[in-house]
Amino acid sequence: MLLFCPAMFQRLTDYIRARVEADDASLSFVLSHFKPAKARRGELLLNFGDVCRYCYFTNKGAIQIFYLDKNGDEATRDFVFEGTWVTELSSFIHQQPAKESFKALEPLELLSINRESFFKLVESVPQFSHIYQRNLETSYTRSVDRIGSFVSMDAEQRVRWLYENQPHLLTRLSNKVVASYLGISPETLSRMKTRL
Amino acid sequence: MLLFCPAMFQRLTDYIRARVEADDASLSFVLSHFKPAKARRGELLLNFGDVCRYCYFTNKGAIQIFYLDKNGDEATRDFVFEGTWVTELSSFIHQQPAKESFKALEPLELLSINRESFFKLVESVPQFSHIYQRNLETSYTRSVDRIGSFVSMDAEQRVRWLYENQPHLLTRLSNKVVASYLGISPETLSRMKTRL
Numbered sequence: 001m002l003l004f005c006p007a008m009f010q011r012l013t014d015y016i017r018a019r020v021e022a023d024d025a026s027l028s029f030v031l032s033h034f035k036p037a038k039a040r041r042g043e044l045l046l047n048f049g050d051v052c053r054y055c056y057f058t059n060k061g062a063i064q065i066f067y068l069d070k071n072g073d074e075a076t077r078d079f080v081f082e083g084t085w086v087t088e089l090s091s092f093i094h095q096q097p098a099k100e101s102f103k104a105l106e107p108l109e110l111l112s113i114n115r116e117s118f119f120k121l122v123e124s125v126p127q128f129s130h131i132y133q134r135n136l137e138t139s140y141t142r143s144v145d146r147i148g149s150f151v152s153m154d155a156e157q158r159v160r161w162l163y164e165n166q167p168h169l170l171t172r173l174s175n176k177v178v179a180s181y182l183g184i185s186p187e188t189l190s191r192m193k194t195r196l
Numbered sequence: 197m198l199l200f201c202p203a204m205f206q207r208l209t210d211y212i213r214a215r216v217e218a219d220d221a222s223l224s225f226v227l228s229h230f231k232p233a234k235a236r237r238g239e240l241l242l243n244f245g246d247v248c249r250y251c252y253f254t255n256k257g258a259i260q261i262f263y264l265d266k267n268g269d270e271a272t273r274d275f276v277f278e279g280t281w282v283t284e285l286s287s288f289i290h291q292q293p294a295k296e297s298f299k300a301l302e303p304l305e306l307l308s309i310n311r312e313s314f315f316k317l318v319e320s321v322p323q324f325s326h327i328y329q330r331n332l333e334t335s336y337t338r339s340v341d342r343i344g345s346f347v348s349m350d351a352e353q354r355v356r357w358l359y360e361n362q363p364h365l366l367t368r369l370s371n372k373v374v375a376s377y378l379g380i381s382p383e384t385l386s387r388m389k390t391r392l
Contacts, residue, residue: 067348075348077340090337099344133325136332141286143339144273148295150346151379152263152271183347 008036011059012111015083019134020127030128033117037110045086045102045110052091052098054112058082061108064177067100076181078146079105079169085135092118105173155184159192204232207255208307211279215330216323226324229313233306241282241298241306248287248294250308254278257304260373263296272377274342275301275365281331288314301369351380355388 009031016022016030034057039045045063046052063080077100080086091098092115113121121128149158159182162169169178170193179189205227212218212226230253235241241259242248259276261284273296276282287294288311309317317324345354355378358365365374366389375385 067344069348070350070353075344077343077347089333089340093333093337099341129325129329133329133332136329136336137285137289140332140336140339141289143336143343144285145295147273147339147342147346148263148271150343151273151376152265154266157266180347 008059008109008111009034011083012057015057016127016131019131022127026125026127030121030125033121034111034113037108037112039104039108039110041104041107043104043108045104045108046088046098046100048099048101049097051095052088053095054114055085055087055092055118057085057111057113059109059111060106061110062105062172063108064103064105065100066103066180074177074180075183076177079173079177079181105177150183155182155188156192158182158184159189159196163196204255204305204307205230207279208253211253212323212327216326218323222321222323226317226321229317230307230309233304233308235300235304235306237300237303239300239304241300241304242284242294242296244295244297245293247291248284249291250310251281251283251288251314253281253307253309255305255307256302257306258301258368259304260299260301261296262299262376270373270376271379272373275369275373275377301373346379351378351384352388354378354380355385356392359392 012031013027016027058080060082063086064076065078065080066074066076069075086102088098088100095115122132149161153161162182175186175189179186182189208227209223212223254276256278259282260272261274261276262270262272265271282298284294284296291311318328345357349357358378371382371385375382378385
């Protein structure tokens with residue numbers, strides 16, 4: 001699954017430079033801990049029950065983060081697209097079995113970093129620590145909003161909220177995975193899309 | 197609402213010492229930015245629409261974090277108890293209107309810190325930054341689990357999960373607020389409690 005191509009570091013370089021002041025030496029030091037990786041559409045990057053050994057920066061593609069419900073159906077917790085990060089944080093930190101799975105919804109180009117390298121950078125490179133902290137804040141506040149959508153909205157309000165706040169999900173992804181993200185059936189989503 | 201009593205800093209002192217190495221000078225510097233506060237049962241610490249100006253460390257009591265749904269009913273996002281923190285992070289960081297409200301379910305004893313002091317400590321005291329980062333990790337992974345419970349469990353599974361993972365909620369809090377945390381009616385919760 002590993003490939004090497006220097007151009008694959010361009011997006012992460014731009015991402016870091018847009019967020020912190022980093023000289024070339026610090027930047028090279030950070031980048032040297034990442035390895036390019038690819039995945040085919042449908043491939044599992046992480047299977048629940050396995051330990052999540054990597055944090056990924058997404059260069060290209062879309063990832064579904066999901067659980068299996070009691071009927072064995074995929075229940076989507078979140079989606080990740082290019083320019084953002086994905087890891088099962090609890091499993092990655094504590095090296096315990098993951099509770100969720102990651103699947104490539106599109107062909108993926110990634111950069112991976114293992115736990116040891118990741119937390120070495122957090123401890124030793126203030127700019128990397130800053131980026132990690134900002135990401136935790138953003139991930140937490142996004143997840144708070146998502147819990148809010150479940151406790152305070154009905155299905156129709158959640159579909160409306162998606163139209164207003166994440167319309168790209170509705171055009172880029174299949175009805176089936178978007179419905180599983182909203183906790184409704186694909187048929188209900190189709191009906192509501194027609195109405196809206 | 198402000199009171200002063202040095203004993204009110206004991207729990208936060210213990211909390212910090214249990215997590216990081218801190219000499220007396222650093223510890224005093226950190227504590228000097230907190231102010232004791234109290235709230236009566238039923239009092240709102242934060243009303244949605246207002247800017248969240250403080251982060252609170254809870255010395256004593258229980259707090260409900262909730263939204264109002266379209267019927268004007270309280271939809272509970274989370275509970276906070278003694279020994280933990282509460283703020284509406286997005287509002288606190290960006291000083292924008294809060295999306296949720298905080299209510300004292302029991303008489304509260306708190307320590308409050310404002311945004312400027314909080315982030316000054318994060319920037320200047322490595323131990324405080326470390327505690328903030330650990331808290332973000334824990335808050336995020338807890339919220340991920342909670343989203344998982346909404347997308348992959350039905351109501352009965354959520355009640356069972358609560359019995360197994362947070363049984364203190366069922367004994368300490370009213371059926372009404374616990375039901376609003378689970379996204380079910382108080383009647384459904386009562387029926388399930390009898391069955392389980």
